[in-house]
Amino acid sequence: MNQNFLKFVHAMVGEENATDDRAICASYSRDQHWHFVPARNPAYVVRPANKEEVKKVLMLANEEKIPVIPYSTGINVRGLTIPVHEGSILLDLSRMNRILEINPAMKTATVEPGVTFGMLLEKTKEYKLRPAFPDAPLTVSVLVNYYLRGIYQTAAADGHDHTLSYEMVLPNGEIIKTGSRSLSEMPYFRYGVGPDFTGVFCAHPGTCGVVTELTAKLYRLYDNKKVYFIGFDDVSASTKFIYNLMHDELAASIRLVDNQSWLKGICGTFDYRYEELPKFVLCMLVEGVDGIFEAKDKLVVEYIKESRGKVLEFPEEFKRTFEEESLGGAEKSCMVFGLRGNYHCIGFYGPLTLAARYYELHEATALEVGIPEDHVHFYLDPIYNFHGQLCYVELDIFYDGSDLEFGEKLRNYNEIQFQRLLDLGIYGWFRPYAGIIQPTVERIGYLAEVWKKFLKVLDPNEIMNRGKLF
Amino acid sequence: MKLEREEILSAIYHCVKCKLCSISSFHPTEEWLPLCPSGRFYGYQAFYAPGRLEIFREILEGELSEPTEGLLNAVYACTLCGACYEKCKQITSVEIRLPELFEELRGVLVNKGWFLDTHRKIAEKIKETRNAYGEKDKYKYEYEAKSLYGTDVLYYIGCTARYRVPEIADSMLQIFDKLGIKYQVMEDEWCCGSVLLRTGQVEDAKVLMEHNIEEIKRSGAKTVVFTCPGCLKTFEKDYPDMAVELVHSTQLLTRLGNMKVKRLGMEVAYHDPCHLGRDLGIYEEPRAVLKEVADVKAMKREREQAWCCGSGGGVKSAYGEFALWSAGERIKEAKGAGVEAIVSACPFCKRNLREAAENEGMKVYDVVELVNRSLEG
Numbered sequence: 001m002n003q004n005f006l007k008f009v010h011a012m013v014g015e016e017n018a019t020d021d022r023a024i025c026a027s028y029s030r031d032q033h034w035h036f037v038p039a040r041n042p043a044y045v046v047r048p049a050n051k052e053e054v055k056k057v058l059m060l061a062n063e064e065k066i067p068v069i070p071y072s073t074g075i076n077v078r079g080l081t082i083p084v085h086e087g088s089i090l091l092d093l094s095r096m097n098r099i100l101e102i103n104p105a106m107k108t109a110t111v112e113p114g115v116t117f118g119m120l121l122e123k124t125k126e127y128k129l130r131p132a133f134p135d136a137p138l139t140v141s142v143l144v145n146y147y148l149r150g151i152y153q154t155a156a157a158d159g160h161d162h163t164l165s166y167e168m169v170l171p172n173g174e175i176i177k178t179g180s181r182s183l184s185e186m187p188y189f190r191y192g193v194g195p196d197f198t199g200v201f202c203a204h205p206g207t208c209g210v211v212t213e214l215t216a217k218l219y220r221l222y223d224n225k226k227v228y229f230i231g232f233d234d235v236s237a238s239t240k241f242i243y244n245l246m247h248d249e250l251a252a253s254i255r256l257v258d259n260q261s262w263l264k265g266i267c268g269t270f271d272y273r274y275e276e277l278p279k280f281v282l283c284m285l286v287e288g289v290d291g292i293f294e295a296k297d298k299l300v301v302e303y304i305k306e307s308r309g310k311v312l313e314f315p316e317e318f319k320r321t322f323e324e325e326s327l328g329g330a331e332k333s334c335m336v337f338g339l340r341g342n343y344h345c346i347g348f349y350g351p352l353t354l355a356a357r358y359y360e361l362h363e364a365t366a367l368e369v370g371i372p373e374d375h376v377h378f379y380l381d382p383i384y385n386f387h388g389q390l391c392y393v394e395l396d397i398f399y400d401g402s403d404l405e406f407g408e409k410l411r412n413y414n415e416i417q418f419q420r421l422l423d424l425g426i427y428g429w430f431r432p433y434a435g436i437i438q439p440t441v442e443r444i445g446y447l448a449e450v451w452k453k454f455l456k457v458l459d460p461n462e463i464m465n466r467g468k469l470f
Numbered sequence: 471m472k473l474e475r476e477e478i479l480s481a482i483y484h485c486v487k488c489k490l491c492s493i494s495s496f497h498p499t500e501e502w503l504p505l506c507p508s509g510r511f512y513g514y515q516a517f518y519a520p521g522r523l524e525i526f527r528e529i530l531e532g533e534l535s536e537p538t539e540g541l542l543n544a545v546y547a548c549t550l551c552g553a554c555y556e557k558c559k560q561i562t563s564v565e566i567r568l569p570e571l572f573e574e575l576r577g578v579l580v581n582k583g584w585f586l587d588t589h590r591k592i593a594e595k596i597k598e599t600r601n602a603y604g605e606k607d608k609y610k611y612e613y614e615a616k617s618l619y620g621t622d623v624l625y626y627i628g629c630t631a632r633y634r635v636p637e638i639a640d641s642m643l644q645i646f647d648k649l650g651i652k653y654q655v656m657e658d659e660w661c662c663g664s665v666l667l668r669t670g671q672v673e674d675a676k677v678l679m680e681h682n683i684e685e686i687k688r689s690g691a692k693t694v695v696f697t698c699p700g701c702l703k704t705f706e707k708d709y710p711d712m713a714v715e716l717v718h719s720t721q722l723l724t725r726l727g728n729m730k731v732k733r734l735g736m737e738v739a740y741h742d743p744c745h746l747g748r749d750l751g752i753y754e755e756p757r758a759v760l761k762e763v764a765d766v767k768a769m770k771r772e773r774e775q776a777w778c779c780g781s782g783g784g785v786k787s788a789y790g791e792f793a794l795w796s797a798g799e800r801i802k803e804a805k806g807a808g809v810e811a812i813v814s815a816c817p818f819c820k821r822n823l824r825e826a827a828e829n830e831g832m833k834v835y836d837v838v839e840l841v842n843r844s845l846e847g
């Protein structure tokens with residue numbers, strides 16, 4: 001079968017776009033998460049050019065029951081594109097990189113999987129618009145980031161739902177369109193007919209089908225902007241201030257980080273006296289149209305005074321970098337890899353009221369498993385409209401990726417910390433990836449059964465990248 | 471292996487697959503500008519730095535045990551331009567010296583007997599003729615007749631300027647003459663070995679190096695001048711210290727200062743050769759010299775993040791279509807800068823860019839050609 005399979009696929013996508021060459025396959029064998037998801041090669045790499053080709057390949061794979069792993073830019077950091085099964089097809093969608101529409105009047109963009117945040121901003125900025133950026137390298141796929149529910153981002157004001165609708169090819173070759181896209185040529189409304197299918201197919205541990213185009217919200221770029229950096233000695237000292245900013249919807253971007261990790265990327269340099277700063281720094285950007293901007297800024301200044309935080313006088317260049325990275329896509333944030341070589345984090349959603357407790361737990365568990373205190377870091381990103389005091393929280397550990405023993409400590413840390421966080425209370429995990437999802441489904445009751453059945457209906461032969469669950 | 475296995479694996483483990491090495495710094499221009507020619511041309515992850523590192527890992531771990539076509543292409547269709555490394559180190563500050571690793575990877579492959587026929591044939595040509603193009607007749611320039619054995623300055627011409635882009639050697643020799651600099655060229659100049667070293671054929675390069683070292687010692691020269699950055703890099707980084715000064719033509723010309731040149735009234739763009747810029751850190755001197763004779767306009771990707779012309783690392787000989795495509799991308803960029811000519815400081819770049827510029831209405835020069843033109847004779 002194998003040789004025939006490749007022959008058929010060659011006929012579908014062209015000979016140069018499909019291979020079973022061992023070396024080419026090996027290049028897709030690992031991501032940054034190898035301490036948790038070990039290397040495994042796909043058996044084939046297929047690079048379709050359009051949805052018709054995707055459909056043909058999927059139908060053939062379905063017929064032959066060959067697992068398929070869609071891959072758009074492959075920067076997922078959670079082992080999500082590393083095959084679970086031998087003999088898998090890696091469906092590299094990077095050739096599908098057209099921006100199908102930018103609609104400034106609707107404030108939307110429709111993109112294919114290979115379109116990155118950098119590519120998209122290049123075009124939207126002509127209309128003084130931008131996408132909602134994750135704090136991920138701007139080389140990642142817009143479509144996937146939103147499809148995976150990348151709802152933490154560099155501008156808190158963007159809220160958490162950037163996807164309006166999309167088109168997805170299922171394993172049987174059927175094409176599903178969600179939201180208003182299912183009814184008309186107008187893909188601009190999330191809720192078309194019946195339930196919110198746009199949401200239902202998103203954020204699985206793995207995929208339901210292959211999304212071939214997606215329409216997302218765009219956000220305004222303002223001329224008036226101002227950046228503040230405020231120092232606090234501990235997490236709890238900052239929470240009242242964050243609450244005020246979020247409650248009154250004053251700041252576009254708000255991030256609380258410790259002074260030794262993300263702050264370096266936010267400022268764009270390793271070379272500064274970070275250790276002399278207060279332990280936590282709140283990085284904030286205010287923006288708006290004339291009149292509103294000034295009014296917001298005035299209130300912000302009052303809240304700063306009230307907060308008793310220390311206003312940090314950083315060089316102009318740091319402010320510019322923070323502004324660029326927040327509203328133009330993150331590049332320097334990857335400097336965190338330069339701290340020790342790799343980073344591990346547990347990312348989840350929870351209320352601001354528990355922020356200080358999350359940090360305490362992080363420190364305690366890390367020390368317990370032998371992770372030194374200076375490896376322990378923190379990142380908090382509140383999200384509009386702040387119902388439930390919604391925050392994205394990241395418990396970070398920066399470490400040397402080539403240190404295999406450290407990998408063992410991290411695995412111990414995870415095992416304990418997942419349970420402790422669930423006990424303390426979180427809203428949900430950032431991504432349902434390997435290791436994190438198993439202890440969680442035990443706690444979600446009958447929903448887990450329904451979830452499994454749902455996936456079974458869509459993908460009875462279980463060929464789609466299943467993540468590491470079910 | 472020049473690098474220890476552990477050192478290599480540690481570097482590989484430091485790659486976090488962010489792929490920022492595939493584009494130039496975004497914020498200065500807010501434009502999506504690719505940086506890695508091989509990845510951009512071939513598309514599969516194997517042709518980007520992070521994918522190639524995984525292939526290296528599997529080879530070291532014994533997972534890849536056959537020289538498949540994909541393996542050879544992924545390893546050898548890389549210009550070793552180093553653009554990926556410049557970007558990676560800027561962002562991650564992680565010491566993944568990518569081109570060095572990729573060169574090492576080729577060495578590992580060659581030791582297993584896995585090489586490209588084209589590269590093997592070049593080695594054979596060199597063995598036979600002592601030049602990389604297999605030219606049997608020793609081409610002599612008119613101005614070589616003025617070579618004075620024993621003078622302080624020795625001009626190492628290199629195979630490409632000698633046999634494929636003679637106008638560069640011609641110009642350099644005329645510049646010496648016009649400026650009244652006494653010079654010598656080597657009686658019996660052999661290939662510097664760059665092409666062999668870059669394609670992993672390290673052992674074959676040794677005999678060439680020994681010969682050139684002897685010849686240079688014998689010449690009594692104190693300064694060796696190069697118009698070819700590939701040769702200069704090889705002498706700087708791979709040859710033992712010969713207690714002579716090694717300089718690029720543009721460094722020499724900058725040092726000379728006021729050369730009484732007349733301006734040519736041309737608008738040009740400067741293309742940074744990878745070996746000169748990224749490998750040797752020489753960015754200013756060629757620009758300074760060029761500014762003396764022409765109006766220099768910037769291209770979008772410059773200096774550390776210049777787009778490679780596509781011919782290095784043994785690519786021109788083995789992957790002609792890819793090499794020419796890469797040069798074509800550079801010509802497009804120069805056109806976008808609104809210039810009439812693109813000027814480099816490397817015979818290898820000139821050759822490939824010239825080929826791509828045919829029928830494109832773009833002229834291609836080396837810095838020394840324009841300087842020679844503008845010097846009063």
Ligand SMILES: Cc1cc2nc3c(=O)[nH]c(=O)nc-3n(C[C@H](O)[C@H](O)[C@H](O)COP(=O)(O)OP(=O)(O)OC[C@H]3O[C@@H](n4cnc5c(N)ncnc54)[C@H](O)[C@@H]3O)c2cc1C
Nearest residue numbers: 070071072073074075076080134135136141144145150211
């Ligand atoms: C330094 C760093 C910081 C980060 N910070 C953030 C952040 O702030 N916010 C954030 O949201 N993320 C962040 N991330 C994670 C990362 O940005 C996202 O996970 C990323 O968008 C997904 O990676 P990708 O786009 O390369 O997709 P891929 O790696 O190609 O795919 C990821 C998953 O989606 C599936 N998939 C791929 N294409 C399709 C398709 N067309 N249809 C269906 N399924 C598909 C794959 O099978 C896989 O399961 C960060 C990553 C890094 C390296």
Ligand code: SF4
Nearest residue numbers: 485486488489491558
């Ligand atoms: S920039 Fe560096 S760390 Fe990132 S993928 Fe490229 S080589 Fe790896």
Ligand code: SF4
Nearest residue numbers: 506548550551552554
């Ligand atoms: S050396 Fe050049 S061609 Fe090779 S991977 Fe790096 S950027 Fe790409």
